[in-house]
Amino acid sequence: MTRRSSICTFISRSKLWLVTLIVFHLSLLSASAQGFLKLQQDSIPFFRGFAVSADLVGLAQMQLGDYGQYEAALRLNLHDQYFPIVELGVGKANHVDDEVTHITYKTSAPYFRVGVDVNIAKNKHANNRIYVGVRYAYTSYKVDVNRSPFEDPVWKNTTYYDVSDVACSQHWAEVLFGIDAQLVGPLHLGWSVRYRNRLSNDDGIIGKTWYVPGYGIQDTSNLGATFNVSIDI
DSSP: OOHHHHHHHHHHHHHHHHHHHHHHHHHHHHHHHTTHHHHHHOSSOSEEEEEEEEEHHHHHHHHHSSEEEEEEEEEEEETTTEEEEEEEEEEEEEEEOOTTTOOEEEEEEEEEEEEEEEEOOSSTTSSSEEEEEEEEEEEEEEEEEEEEEEEOTTTOOEEEEEEEEEEEEEEEEEEEEEEEEEEETTEEEEEEEEEEEEEEEEOTTSSSOSEETTTEETTSOSEEEEEEEEEEO
8 A cells, every 4th residue: 555545544534533523622612612701710720730540441351351451541630621631551462262263362562542521510610520522542562363283174284373573553533421420538430431433553464453452352342431540639
């Protein structure tokens, strides 16, 4: 594939998401316009600190299955309404395809997401919040795919399959809805439901990869979820 055709493919896949993000931000600006003067006169400081959090869903996946991720986030609090956020993690998989093929898929790589959450609760300064948000995400990872030696059923000779360190990458976007509730003091619990869409991807020489760090299994639904424990600082 030429560089020009790659760029055209990326633009085509990104068009819908660019329109979605533009409409989303325009709606936020429209909703905030009426309250701008109130925000200026509000006695609450503009910068309200930040929070650190960890996702428990990915941790549970790691402990109970053959893939998952360790993920933490840093989120700024601007006037209890706007929350710029960076999410960093490491996604891992060690998966045996099935009992027939015995093909093993392995990967381990970091990923990141950046974006913003907006508190849409009527009382912005309450301890409990309702969010809508957007994310841009990226990961660059390497994949090992192999099968232990086996006897060919026709030719009766021993054969095997082994591909290592195949370089892959993926860009994707997410829109989300979430809730954050104060448990006690600075400790909060929250969850989010996310819709994910690939913007661009490179699966190397092996076709579609089974698992993408931070994105999940590619053949499942575009929906995802997080369950976070966070501390306000």
